[in-house]
Amino acid sequence: MRVETILVPDPGPGEAVVKVQACGVCHTDLHYKQGGISDDYPFLLGHEAAGVVESVGEGVTEVAPGDFVVLNWRAVCGRCRACLRGRPWYCFDTHNARQRMTLADGTELSPALGIGAFAEKTLVAAGQCTKVDPSVSPAVAGLLGCGVMAGIGAAINTGGVGRGDSVAVIGCGGVGDAAIAGANLAGAARIIAVDIDDRKLETARTMGATHTVNSKESDPVEAIRELTGGFGADVVIEAVGRPETYRQAFYARDLAGTVVLVGVPTPEMKLELPLLDVFGRGGSLKSSWYGDCLPSRDFPMLVDLHLQGRLPLEKFVTETIELTDVEAAFERMHHGDVLRSVVVLP
Numbered sequence: 001m002r003v004e005t006i007l008v009p010d011p012g013p014g015e016a017v018v019k020v021q022a023c024g025v026c027h028t029d030l031h032y033k034q035g036g037i038s039d040d041y042p043f044l045l046g047h048e049a050a051g052v053v054e055s056v057g058e059g060v061t062e063v064a065p066g067d068f069v070v071l072n073w074r075a076v077c078g079r080c081r082a083c084l085r086g087r088p089w090y091c092f093d094t095h096n097a098r099q100r101m102t103l104a105d106g107t108e109l110s111p112a113l114g115i116g117a118f119a120e121k122t123l124v125a126a127g128q129c130t131k132v133d134p135s136v137s138p139a140v141a142g143l144l145g146c147g148v149m150a151g152i153g154a155a156i157n158t159g160g161v162g163r164g165d166s167v168a169v170i171g172c173g174g175v176g177d178a179a180i181a182g183a184n185l186a187g188a189a190r191i192i193a194v195d196i197d198d199r200k201l202e203t204a205r206t207m208g209a210t211h212t213v214n215s216k217e218s219d220p221v222e223a224i225r226e227l228t229g230g231f232g233a234d235v236v237i238e239a240v241g242r243p244e245t246y247r248q249a250f251y252a253r254d255l256a257g258t259v260v261l262v263g264v265p266t267p268e269m270k271l272e273l274p275l276l277d278v279f280g281r282g283g284s285l286k287s288s289w290y291g292d293c294l295p296s297r298d299f300p301m302l303v304d305l306h307l308q309g310r311l312p313l314e315k316f317v318t319e320t321i322e323l324t325d326v327e328a329a330f331e332r333m334h335h336g337d338v339l340r341s342v343v344v345l346p
């Protein structure tokens, strides 16, 4: 990674330039860096960001200069089949800026998830800017732009967790912990956190886990059954992205329960399950992209709940860092030392 001077064009029709105030370091940025997402180097990394709209292009009405916004990677089109059916969180044609940001020599940059916010300013589609209450800390608000929203949404949108439910979350990194916080917010009666790292389980408790299981020390399926009267959990959220943890999730749920896969597998991973178990156990097996969120609906609501003290989003910010520290933050992420490092810009 290098810090470079970049050129950010003035916003064209439907675009906005945002002065970035904070941007979290997400696992997906590391995937980009390693070539796991595409070969369109050079990338402009960073996508969990909040900031202030600096200027807008022709025809932009949803935001204006001075607005405090969280950036999103689901600027829905309003016209595709999913949008027209009233399910815009499945939009097939989400918007990004049309113009490209470039290096000083004119080389075009590929912004991560169409955002690219490890920068003082970034150019996005206006629909990628979601206005929220400006009294929230930018470092906290920006995290809603990706991983934290993915976890909360996996619980409340995809999993449909409700009051009194039992929930198990396998993998308690930033995404899994957000799923725990989301389940807590939705009124789950029992929230079981599963991880292989005791430090992660300790943090999970502070997010609302009522029970913890170290799956290196005991069989998580048995443990979850024991903690749920022998039944299994109503909703099990897999936030690792591996076949063995998916299998645990599948068998740790109650009959007719729901499994939500929010962890992202790699292309070579395969899963084998007895089809009779898939049939016989009923319920639903779902996956969750970006927590099935609709930014315009979910971001302002979650910021408000946070400001009322009902959603401890500040706990996801392990440390604030400078733009030059991102490489070191990847290292700490790799060692499991942080939930989120957040770049704060002056």
Ligand SMILES: NC(=O)c1ccc[n+]([C@@H]2O[C@H](COP(=O)([O-])OP(=O)(O)OC[C@H]3O[C@@H](n4cnc5c(N)ncnc54)[C@H](O)[C@@H]3O)[C@@H](O)[C@H]2O)c1
Residues within 6 Å of the ligand: 027, 028, 146, 147, 150, 170, 171, 172, 173, 174, 175, 176, 194, 195, 196, 197, 200, 215, 239, 240, 241, 242, 245, 261, 262, 263, 264, 265, 288, 289, 290, 291, 336, 338, 339
């Ligand atoms: N679906 C989406 O829209 C979306 C969005 C963002 C991230 N993600 C994905 O969610 C996953 C989690 O992301 P994160 O930022 O929380 O990562 P992370 O690395 O911070 O957390 C992963 C956690 O899983 C634990 N773990 C690893 N192996 C385990 C095992 N066998 N059993 C139990 N726990 C285990 C680790 O100890 C760690 O606490 C990743 O796959 C990421 O790509 C999905």
Ligand SMILES: [Zn+2]
Residues within 6 Å of the ligand: 076, 077, 078, 079, 080, 081, 082, 083, 084, 088, 090, 091, 092, 093, 094
């Ligand atoms: Zn659409």
Ligand SMILES: [Zn+2]
Residues within 6 Å of the ligand: 026, 027, 028, 029, 047, 048, 146, 147
């Ligand atoms: Zn992300």
